[in-house]
Amino acid sequence: MGCCDVQGLKPLDLAMQEMLASIDAVTETLTLDLADALDYILAEDISSPMNVPPFDNSAMDGYAVRISDLTQSMTLPLAGKAFAGQPFNGDWPLGTCIRIMTGAPVPKGCEAVIMQERTQVNGEQITFENIPPMHDNIRNAAEDIAIGQAVLTKGRRLTPRDIPMLATIGIDKVTVYRRLKVAIFSTGDELKNLGQPLADGEIYDSNRYSINAMLSRLNLDIIDFGIIPDNEVLLRETFIKADAVADAVITSGGVSVGEADYTKVLLEELGEIGFWKLAIKPGKPFAFGSLPNSKFFGLPGNPVSATVTFHQLVVPALAKMTNQVYTPTPRFNAIAATKMKKTPGRMDFQRAIYSVNAQGQLEVVSTGSQGSGVFSSLSHSNCYAIIEQDRGNVEIGETVTIEPFNEILN
Ligand SMILES: Nc1nc2c(c(=O)[nH]1)N[C@H]1C(S)=C(S)[C@@H](COP(=O)(O)OP(=O)(O)OC[C@H]3O[C@@H](n4cnc5c(N)ncnc54)[C@H](O)[C@@H]3O)O[C@H]1N2
Numbered sequence: 123m124g125c126c127d128v129q130g131l132k133p134l135d136l137a138m139q140e141m142l143a144s145i146d147a148v149t150e151t152l153t154l155d156l157a158d159a160l161d162y163i164l165a166e167d168i169s170s171p172m173n174v175p176p177f178d179n180s181a182m183d184g185y186a187v188r189i190s191d192l193t194q195s196m197t198l199p200l201a202g203k204a205f206a207g208q209p210f211n212g213d214w215p216l217g218t219c220i221r222i223m224t225g226a227p228v229p230k231g232c233e234a235v236i237m238q239e240r241t242q243v244n245g246e247q248i249t250f251e252n253i254p255p256m257h258d259n260i261r262n263a264a265e266d267i268a269i270g271q272a273v274l275t276k277g278r279r280l281t282p283r284d285i286p287m288l289a290t291i292g293i294d295k296v297t298v299y300r301r302l303k304v305a306i307f308s309t310g311d312e313l314k315n316l317g318q319p320l321a322d323g324e325i326y327d328s329n330r331y332s333i334n335a336m337l338s339r340l341n342l343d344i345i346d347f348g349i350i351p352d353n354e355v356l357l358r359e360t361f362i363k364a365d366a367v368a369d370a371v372i373t374s375g376g377v378s379v380g381e382a383d384y385t386k387v388l389l390e391e392l393g394e395i396g397f398w399k400l401a402i403k404p405g406k407p408f409a410f411g412s413l414p415n416s417k418f419f420g421l422p423g424n425p426v427s428a429t430v431t432f433h434q435l436v437v438p439a440l441a442k443m444t445n446q447v448y449t450p451t452p453r454f455n456a457i458a459a460t461k462m463k464k465t466p467g468r469m470d471f472q473r474a475i476y477s478v479n480a481q482g483q484l485e486v487v488s489t490g491s492q493g494s495g496v497f498s499s500l501s502h503s504n505c506y507a508i509i510e511q512d513r514g515n516v517e518i519g520e521t522v523t524i525e526p527f528n529e530i531l532n
């Protein structure tokens with residue numbers, strides 16, 4: 123078949139390629155006031171309708187001068203004032219200077235602005251310490267952005283840096299893609315909601331908290347169906363309801379091979395399996411597929427596996443669904459300062475802590491137990507140590523790839 127390794131596990135890069143290729147992005151757009159557009163995905167290219175700054179203006183509070191006047195005399199009488207928003211529009215006689223404030227348009231003929239700290243003021247007579255270079259302290263029209271220049275492109279997620287950029291060029295409405303609707307539920311008879319006492323064999327549902335928290339970092343609508351017990355009829359009903367209202371359905375649990383693991387069976391019955399079983403650790407039984415109206419992401423029940431697979435696979439998939447031009451999180455080489463146990467066969471996303479050592483090098487230590495149920499290992503970490511599929515144990519001093527956590531986990 124050529125798609126999988128000997129254990130029938132699909133390598134992560136192949137799974138990512140297949141998953142992203144099968145995802146269609148939403149096409150519906152809406153027009154929003156700029157102030158409401160944070161975190162939406164831009165559905166248009168934006169070029170500037172104006173120059174920024176729109177006019178030559180002063181970078182300092184001081185005095186507008188002509189250089190030729192200063193070569194005659196270092197003391198010039200004052201001939202007027204220019205404020206930001208109140209330009210000097212009068213006649214500017216030769217041999218005089220104009221008082222000017224930061225941001226005020228420079229008067230016609232001005233060759234430099236001298237900051238007031240470099241002057242002595244004696245009534246209306248201003249004495250300058252030295253002759254400045256041409257154009258000193260003048261901010262040129264269009265030096266930031268020229269009219270017609272490309273500013274932001276389609277597919278950009280609007281950040282707190284982009285909103286003021288668009289305000290600067292006078293854009294008050296933007297066309298963006300609509301928010302995704304994402305349905306989530308946890309499966310498992312053993313799961314209880316917070317606030318309820320635990321009977322023997324029961325645990326709290328923490329996966330919906332991690333999925334909800336990570337989804338909250340993205341700009342989308344969450345429809346939470348709660349905990350669904352391991353009951354095929356109830357699960358089928360919930361799959362159908364979730365698919366009817368959402369663009370993406372995300373579940374946790376029930377994807378393994380146990381007797382109560384119905385997720386894969388229902389996905390096969392109601393839709394189509396894209397893949398199931400990846401060569402990654404944690405997260406081997408991650409399932410991806412299509413339902414009639416939505417894409418389906420089945421996260422493994424183990425809490426670390428659910429978080430890691432959501433972070434590594436579902437976040438890029440949701441980005442594609444919203445038309446976002448997605449930039450992968452940067453990875454770096456670091457020196458292992460502890461041993462890391464690893465069996466060849468799957469790509470490990472071990473939980474680790476990176477820091478800069480006394481020699482200025484990146485170094486990484488393991489957070490200890492790497493069990494998929496040991497959530498404290500993730501809670502204490504600040505990065506993944508990503509150990510290649512075919513590699514074995516990592517010894518102290520070896521180089522290992524790290525991925526510091528991005529804004530989804532921080
Ligand atoms: N015979 C095999 N058994 C298992 C395999 C396997 O290949 N063969 N894979 C293991 C791996 S790897 C994982 S990961 C898990 C995945 O199992 P499921 O997705 O079916 O999840 P569950 O069995 O429902 O639960 C696993 C574990 O996680 C706890 N859990 C489930 N949901 C939640 C939740 N919402 N919040 C907190 N904890 C949760 C659950 O109680 C179990 O302890 O399968 C292995 N087994």
Ligand code: MOO
Nearest residue numbers: 404405406427494
């Ligand atoms: O691969 Mo499972 O996700 O280790 O726990």
